[in-house]
Structures are given as structure tokens and as C-alpha cells.
Amino acid sequence: MINAYASRIWNVLKSFQLTIVLLALLxxxxxxxxxxxxxxxxxxxxxxxxxxxxxxxxxxxxRLPFPGGALVGLLLTINLIAKTIDIKLSWQxxxxxxxxxxxxxxxxxxxxxxxxxxxxxxxxxVGQTVNFVQSYKQMELAVIDVTDPTWDEVYSVPDTxxxxxxxxxxPGTPITxxxxxxxxxxxxxNLAPGAPPxxxxxxxxAGVSIVEKPVVSAxxxxxxxxxxxxxxxxxxxxxxxxxxxxxxxxQSFTHEGRTYTLAMRLRRQYLPYAFTLxxxxxxxxxxxxxxxxxxxxxxxxxxxRNESREVLIYMNQPLRYEGKxxxxxxFGKNDTLSVLSVVENPGWLLPYVSCVLVSIGLLVHxxxxxxxxxxxxxxxKEG
Amino acid sequence: MPNxxxxxHRPSLRPTSSAALLGAGLLLLGLGCxxxxxxxxxxxxxxxxxxxxxxxxxPTPMGERTGEPSDVPPPPKPKGSLKWSLPKGWSELxxxxxxxxxxKTPYAGKLEATVVVLPGPAGGELANVNRxxxxxxxxxxxxxxxxxxxxTLKAKVGTVNVxxxxxxxxxxxxxxxxxxxxxxxxxxxxxxxxxxxxxxxxKADFMTILGSLHLD
Numbered sequence: 001m002i003n004a005y006a007s008r009i010w011n012v013l014k015s016f017q018l019t020i021v022l023l024a025l026l027x028x029x030x031x032x033x034x035x036x037x038x039x040x041x042x043x044x045x046x047x048x049x050x051x052x053x054x055x056x057x058x059x060x061x062x063r064l065p066f067p068g069g070a071l072v073g074l075l076l077t078i079n080l081i082a083k084t085i086d087i088k089l090s091w092q093x094x095x096x097x098x099x100x101x102x103x104x105x106x107x108x109x110x111x112x113x114x115x116x117x118x119x120x121x122x123x124x125x126v127g128q129t130v131n132f133v134q135s136y137k138q139m140e141l142a143v144i145d146v147t148d149p150t151w152d153e154v155y156s157v158p159d160t161x162x163x164x165x166x167x168x169x170x171p172g173t174p175i176t177x178x179x180x181x182x183x184x185x186x187x188x189x190n191l192a193p194g195a196p197p198x199x200x201x202x203x204x205x206a207g208v209s210i211v212e213k214p215v216v217s218a219x220x221x222x223x224x225x226x227x228x229x230x231x232x233x234x235x236x237x238x239x240x241x242x243x244x245x246x247x248x249x250x251q252s253f254t255h256e257g258r259t260y261t262l263a264m265r266l267r268r269q270y271l272p273y274a275f276t277l278x279x280x281x282x283x284x285x286x287x288x289x290x291x292x293x294x295x296x297x298x299x300x301x302x303x304x305r306n307e308s309r310e311v312l313i314y315m316n317q318p319l320r321y322e323g324k325x326x327x328x329x330x331f332g333k334n335d336t337l338s339v340l341s342v343v344e345n346p347g348w349l350l351p352y353v354s355c356v357l358v359s360i361g362l363l364v365h366x367x368x369x370x371x372x373x374x375x376x377x378x379x380x381k382e383g
Numbered sequence: 384m385p386n387x388x389x390x391x392h393r394p395s396l397r398p399t400s401s402a403a404l405l406g407a408g409l410l411l412l413g414l415g416c417x418x419x420x421x422x423x424x425x426x427x428x429x430x431x432x433x434x435x436x437x438x439x440x441x442p443t444p445m446g447e448r449t450g451e452p453s454d455v456p457p458p459p460k461p462k463g464s465l466k467w468s469l470p471k472g473w474s475e476l477x478x479x480x481x482x483x484x485x486x487k488t489p490y491a492g493k494l495e496a497t498v499v500v501l502p503g504p505a506g507g508e509l510a511n512v513n514r515x516x517x518x519x520x521x522x523x524x525x526x527x528x529x530x531x532x533x534x535t536l537k538a539k540v541g542t543v544n545v546x547x548x549x550x551x552x553x554x555x556x557x558x559x560x561x562x563x564x565x566x567x568x569x570x571x572x573x574x575x576x577x578x579x580x581x582x583x584x585x586k587a588d589f590m591t592i593l594g595s596l597h598l599d
């Protein structure tokens with residue numbers, strides 16, 4: 001009885017019907033996800049449609065539940081593996097094995113990309129040297145010890161940690177931050193006369209009112225992430241401060257002769273090397289405003305490798321360096337500012353491996369079928 | 384003011400086959416792998432060598448809105464509000480968010496004049512001036528250089544500290560800023576920013592505004 005059920009499930013899992021249904025669902029998801037990007041932005045739509053098991057509450061789907069990309073992808077992978085296992089293990093089928101193995105590698109590559117790919121950007125002006133990349137959306141509260149005249153000690157508290165609230169100890173310092181309130185997105189305004197006092201009693205925030213706003217995910221929108229934090233050191237409170245991406249004014253306090261600044265900002269990852277932008281070019285076709293070329297000439301200086309060299313990064317000709325890929329992505333400030341999109345994906349080679357496997361598999365399969373066909377023809381002639 | 388960054392190429396939008404997209408379906412919960420620990424870096428002092436770059440999609444820092452209409456009501460007038468007289472052709476638009484007011488100028492080109500008021504010393508003059516310099520890609524100043532860069536203007540409200548900075552490079556940005564503290568403890572920033580040419584044309588009028596500052 002159990003064997004019969006297992007056999008039936010196995011037959012379903014390896015069936016082409018299941019493949020067709022899942023591919024149809026996937027096509028729908030790709031269509032909805034593409035349409036949703038208009039309102040939700042690329043990342044928001046991908047998270048809602050492709051990286052969820054069930055798509056919930058989406059206006060495009062009339063708020064009805066729909067299988068998400070994670071579920072469809074998982075079932076498709078199981079279907080592919082079941083189908084692969086079902087292929088007879090023989091030289092005659094080696095091409096098919098290679099093709100299926102290539103597809104499994106492709107899925108694995110996308111799995112790794114989704115799990116581990118980090119998208120950041122490096123924004124740099126002509127003549128400027130930059131040694132960090134920063135996130136597009138994720139924030140950090142930077143507690144920076146600026147006491148040393150040469151170095152800054154940067155302690156980065158990620159927004160995900162702030163969102164949990166409570167006490168956050170800053171290792172290596174005597175400071176503990178009490179996160180009293182966290183706003184993923186908020187709007188700030190000057191405090192109106194007679195309005196309830198701000199939660200902040202130190203810094204600029206004491207005169208600022210804050211209103212929570214829905215989180216935005218569109219590509220051209222940014223959350224004004226904010227929080228009320230109370231630094232405590234040596235048993236002494238340094239007051240409650242409002243920290244926000246919307247606050248440009250610097251804020252700092254001094255504990256036992258060391259000065260700490262507080263800044264909510266896009267999350268940074270500092271690099272062991274630095275880029276200096278020597279030249280940015282924005283060429284147009286003569287007599288038109290149509291862009292012909294965008295390029296950044298950067299000096300890469302890496303003391304750990306005793307390296308200093310010029311690199312030209314231009315469209316579709318990225319720089320691959322130390323596990324990161326730097327693409328020419330944007331520009332600004334009257335062509336004096338260049339934005340490089342930075343992608344770090346440990347599985348970037350897998351799609352290429354997959355393509356090679358699938359290509360070889362198809363060639364092998366073609367050769368085997370051709371040989372069989374020629375043999376049959378030969379047999380017919382002889383017969 | 385910086386140009387808005389124009390997207391040219393987004394690797395995240397690279398053509399992807401549906402087979403590849405379905406791999407995204409394998410992304411289970413816990414995507415992003417973002418660390419939830421406090422990280423520590425020792426880095427060369429940023430302000431000493433380079434200004435902080437703007438992000439690819441700049442946030443709207445306090446008082447640095449780029450002219451888009453805001454759905455935030457204009458901020459309330461602080462006690463002892465600052466007043467000014469506008470030259471011919473200039474008009475005042477209501478502020479929004481942290482911005483107290485915006486001036487419409489009669490000059491063409493990329494140009495913006497704004498008024499921001501912040502409670503207290505707002506981080507101090509040096510830090511704010513260095514922040515402004517960073518916005519036009521100029522290196523930070525120390526106290527001595529700040530004093531050199533400062534000119535003063537006598538107005539009814541008292542002494543207004545004035546700074547005039549022009550960026551390097553082929554397309555120059557310029558910023559003229561007035562910095563004044565009022566007796567109620569607020570700090571006021573009046574800034575004229577934009578491309579160097581229109582700022583140069585509007586500077587005389589802007590200095591007239593700074594000279595006319597008085598308390599309500």
C-alpha cells in the first residue's frame with residue numbers, strides 16, 4: 001500500500017506534466033514579477049514573487065495566494081533530479097546525463113547567488129580616493145571614535161540589529177547603545193510649538209518630530225531609517241539621541257576623553273584596497289546627446305599586494321578584483337562623479353560551468369544519435 | 384547641486400533565462416545573509432583626505448532636499464524666527480520637512496537657495512561646513528582653514544558667517560552659505576548652491592538677503 005503511494009508520488013515527481021505545469025507557473029511569476037517592479041522596485045518584486053514560497057496579498061494577483069518562486073523552483077529542481085535519476089545509467093545516455101547535470105549546476109548557481117550575492121556600489125568623484133563600498137538599501141548606525149588624528153575607529157551596527165531593540169554592546173569600547181525606538185522608514189520635521197516633546201533629549205533630535213512611514217522598496221526611493229538611541233558608558237547615560245539618514249547634521253559625545261560620532265547611513269563595507277578616480281568620460285555621438293561610451297579610469301592601490309595600477313572600467317567591461325566585480329553603473333555631478341555597481345557572488349562561475357556541461361552534453365547526445373542513425377542506415381543497406 | 388545619478392547598467396537586471404530565474408525559487412528564508420553583529424573597522428580619517436561620497440541614490444539629508452515638492456507641511460516658525468527681505472525677482476516658497484523655506488530665483492540654470500533651521504549648535508560650524516564641502520567634493524578644513532575661509536557680514540540679527548566654495552573639475556559646483564545663530568539657541572543655514580555660473584550671477588542678491596536678516 002505504502003509502496004504504491006510512494007511509487008505514485010515518484011511518478012508524479014518525475015513526470016513531464018509536472019515540468020510543464022511548473023514552467024507555466026514560472027512564466028506567470030516572471031510576468032507578474034516584471035510588472036510588479038514598476039511599483040515595488042527590482043529587489044522588492046524579486047523578494048515578493050521569486051524569493052517566497054507563497055505570494056501573499058499582491059494587488060496584481062487580486063490578493064489571492066499564488067505559489068512563489070521558491071516553491072516552484074524547489075519543485076522544479078526535485079522534478080529535474082527525479083528525471084535525471086530515472087535516466088538509464090549507460091554510455092548511450094551520457095549526453096542526457098551531462099545536460100541534466102548542467103541544469104542542476106545552473107540551479108545551484110542561482111541558489112548560491114540568491115543566498116550569498118551581495119550587491120553594493122562604489123561612488124567616487126574625480127580626484128577622490130574611496131576605500132569602501134556601500135549598500136543600496138541596507139543601513140547601519142556608525143559609531144565612530146574620531147579621537148585619533150589619523151585613524152577613525154568605525155563600529156557599524158546593522159539596521160537589522162537595531163530593529164530588535166534593547167541593549168547593543170559595542171565591542172572594544174565601553175559603550176552600550178540602548179535602542180529605544182527604531183523606524184525602518186520615517187519622516188522628520190521641526191517640532192511644532194506645543195507638540196509632545198521628542199524622545200530625544202540630546203543632539204539635534206530634541207527639536208525634531210518624527211512620523212513613521214511605510215517601508216519603500218522602489219528603486220528610486222529610499223527609506224529614511226531612524227532610531228532613538230541612548231549611549232551608556234561607564235554607568236553614565238549620554239542622553240537619548242535621534243539618529244536618522246535624514247539628519248545631515250553631525251552629532252557626537254565625549255566619554256573619558258574619546259569623542260564618538262553617531263551617524264545613520266547606508267551600510268558600508270571597507271576594503272583593504274582603494275580606488276582613485278582619475279578620469280570619467282561620458283562620450284556622445286557627434287552632434288547628438290546620445291551616449292556612446294561611459295568609462296571610469298581608476299587607480300587601484302592595494303598595499304597588501306604591493307600593487308598600484310590603472311584600470312579602465314567601461315560599460316560591459318567590468319573589473320573583477322578580489323572576488324568583487326565592478327561595473328560602470330551610473331554617473332552624476334556634471335560628469336565628475338562615477339558610480340560603480342559592485343557585485344560579489346561566490347557562485348559566479350557556475351552558470352558558465354553549466355553552459356559548458358549542457359553544450360558538451362548536447363554535442364555528445366547528438367553524436368550518439370547520429371552514430372545510431374548512421375548505423376541503422378548501414379544495417380538497412382546491408383540487410 | 385549634483386545631477387541625479389543616471390542608471391546605465393544594472394547587473395541585477397541582466398538578462399536571465401527562465402531556467403535561471405527559477406533557481407531564485409530555491410532561495411529559502413534567511414536570504415541576504417546579512418550579518419547581525421557589530422563590525423569594527425580601523426580606517427584612515429575620511430575627512431582628512433576625502434569627502435564622503437554621495438550614495439548612488441542620495442538620501443535626502445536634513446535641509447538638503449533637491450527641490451521636489453514635499454508632502455510634509457512646512458515646519459512651524461521657531462520662536463524668534465529669522466526674517467529677511469527678498470531682492471526683486473526673488474520669491475519665497477514654503478519649506479517642507481526639515482527645510483524652513485526655499486527661495487525661487489530669477490536666474491536660469493541649476494541653482495537653489497534654501498533656509499534650514501536646526502535646534503542648538505547642530506554639530507558645530509566646522510562639522511557643518513565640512514559636510515557642505517563634502518557635497519561639492521572638496522576636502523575637509525581644520526579650524527584654522529575654516530577661519531581663513533570665513534567672511535563676516537553685519538546684519539540686524541548680528542554677525543553672519545559667510546562661506547563661498549567652488550568645486551574642482553571641469554564642471555564646477557559652487558556653494559555660498561550663511562551661518563547664523565539666533566538668541567533662542569537655534570542655528571540657521573542659508574545656502575545658495577548650484578552650477579558655478581548661475582551661483583555667481585545670483586550671489587549679489589543672496590548677499591543682500593544675508594545682509595537683511597533680522598529677528599521677527
